[in-house]
Amino acid sequence: MDKSIHKHPLAMDGKDPNNLRGDPISNDRYFCKDFMDKEWNHMWTKVWLIAGREVQIKEPGDYIVHDLVKESVIIVRQKDGSLKGFYNSCAHRGQRLVECDSSQDSFRCPYHDWQFGLNGDVISCPDEDDYPQGSPVGKRKLVEVRVDTWDGFIFYTMNEDAPQLSEYLDPIPEIYKNHNFKDQIRAQWVRVELDVNWKFFCDNFNESYHTRFVHPQVPSVIDQDHFTSRYEMFPKGHARIIQMGRPSLRDRIQEGEDHPFKMILEDWGIDVDKYSDYETMSEQGWLDLKAAKRKLWKEKSYFHYENLSDEELTESPFQFVFPNIAMGVQADGCILLNWFPHPTDPEKCFFDLWDMGYPVGGSAKGVGKTGRDNDQEFTSTSAGIGKKEKANDQEFLSRTKVNPVKLQEVELDFRDYDGGKGVEDLWDHVVYQDWQLTDGLRRGVRSKGYQEPYLSSQETRVRYFHETLHDYLDGKLP
Template sequence: MTLHAPPPPLSGRDPANLRGDAITGDRYFSSEFAQREWDMLWTRIWHIAGRTAEMPEPGDYVVHNFMKESVICIRQEDGSVRAFYNSCAHRGMRMVGQSSSADMIACPYHGWRYGLDGVLVHAQDPEDFPQGNPCGKLKLRELRCDTWGGFVWYTMAEQGPSLAEYLAPMPDVYRNYPMDTAVRVAWYRIALNANWKFVTDNFSESYHTRTAHPQVPPWIDQDVDTARHEMWPSGHGRTVQPMRPSLSDRLPEHLPHPYKMILQAWGIDPDSYASYEDLAMQGWLDLKAAKRRLWKERGYVHYEHMNDEELTDSPHTVIFPNVTISFLPDNLVFFRSEPHPDDPGKCYFDLWCMAFPVEGQETVESIMAGPRPLKEATECEHRDFDAGRGIPELAGQIVYQDMELAEGMQAGLHSKGYQDAYLSAQETRVRFFHEVLNDWLEGRRP
């Protein structure tokens, strides 16, 4: 992708950037609304099928099942990736069930086999077809496919924006992160009793943090006037938060402070500051300088092109409509919600914790899933949230706390007592997300 200077964002704190479309409860449980989303949104946007790290060699493929559709993305001999519907050209049989590697794709029903390019190379009794031998003539139906950020993307739309156009300006904004080098150390897909939009709503604001995530303010400053809220007309947006202690929410002095440990890890004495304010504000500046000075000798090669903000801060980014990535100095945390194929009151929530490799480091703190070995997770953990019982190892983590709120939010949106959200300025991006979604559903977007 050709990179350019990103356009300036809209303010994500200014309600003047909104039309004022109501966020009604039926959006979260109506089957008719969900059908409009399928017709006008999901069949037109770009989806992530998997990580390029899953498919390093020709013949490696990833399978992405979305609602009742299934897509295969296959590494070609020339190194490119092509995408095909997971449906045999003979009678529609779904051919593969999970990501793997093969010289060709074989249908388990009648044995038809397709090359990596999707062309049929073998059919039983090829001379028995009145229409003529199908080999070399029939092929799997292909979709547009591309890569960015170490992710494999595809779209069901035969025409429309390229991936670069769809993602803009995110590739420019995050050009300094070597995203394709990140190692996925934790990989979950969690069934959740909430509509998929709860996840995007939740990640479009940090107003809930003080209540839902009391462990965050000691190391990420999410005070109302501190974070920077940005959004673009495409629907993408982010909240940029300094990774330093909040001056409003302070830990009791007798408790170990996580920020002090971060400073100490980079050779900074936290007891050298005259006040808590100095510890937070000057320590933050000193941490930038220490990382800038020491990154190379400590093996933090991913810091090479990062600017001062990227070295110490947390831009929490939503890529419209359903992908969120937390860009941390040493981690990428990927969140995605996808609708249940039959019940709009349910969704699947994906959590991928990724870490940038550091020389000599064998274990990493994955932020959302705790300490993990610094190696690629080999398979996805499929779980039911089940009020938290399905993922006990994530209890107390930020993402676990978010999921705890999901079912209550879904239930409340059914109430006649709810008519529209009453939003603070820092929640502007929540309504903006729904307005962009309305644009897609009403045919005002490609």
């Protein structure tokens, strides 16, 4: 098996502004209601949107509800195992049928008690013989929405003419074909409402220029230096950065402090005392880690390593999926971030944090685990913080230094952000550090002093996002 990975043929250099038109990035997009309305009419109703995971709706009648701005969509498991999506609007007079995820054999309108089968057809209604135009039973049905899946993720689109999901996402499914996201466990699912336009996060997650300063804990295990990273832009607005899973040579932990990368090496049986200096520990240790993972994965029951390339075993790609998904993909799990606009206020948005990881050794619960015994020590995976936690007869996914979460599939935890008070357990999570910037940015982009962004080469993907958005607003679907 080829254990290397190469630049994808569809990838453009994501660090070369000559690949772009150079469209200006006006500040009205961050607070103007008219701009928000244009986005709804010309972009949100045209793209594929993530709604959830297939594991949420395993059995016939299980359904999820996805609300976005003006619309609400029901996605329900059919008796034959397929999925169908419908607008959440009664075929009688438009009443919303359901408000939250659940499971039932049919849908009943709370207004006039029309009943719909899982396939959307009207199957009963009161006074069926009182309709001069004929009974609605077997005649009326809910309006369908296109639904498709990729590796356990559920997507839908309101655009009947949109390309197939596989074409829309291309080449993302091919790039991550070895990761089997459907097998991962979503151990944390937190949603908060934030006082900032949704596009702040598109800008933020399309550059790593800020990470050395906003996320100072990360360079100890992920090399954030732009000259060692690979930047890629793909058709339809998707983009990513690939960074090496080793300590940065530029941003070093102070002498005497515990080094998270050393802990990772030790977890894989590597003698860190053999490295003569920091540079050797970073560069040779990174190569030794690849070799150790390649050699020991079966012994440690990391069966999800079997099909991963050498790069996938140790590197840290961060994938942006247009228009509103970011995925931090690593060998042991994935952090998926999804954000979307407030229904009425362009200076508010909702943000979802999904922490996901693989079961280890075939366990239904284990993930990010360094071994198979109880009372084991666990280390962080996708967050890359590297702090070990004790798991006393429990299995945990450690995404922050002090607050690991139990490994089990969870339901939505909608928090009141309250200036950060409502997410105290996430204060040392990398995503919270981004959330802290939102208030200052929301106020700053409204200033008379706002200027056209002065972008570095490593911020080229920021402009690419806005140029793709402009294409949608101009009716030029990429």
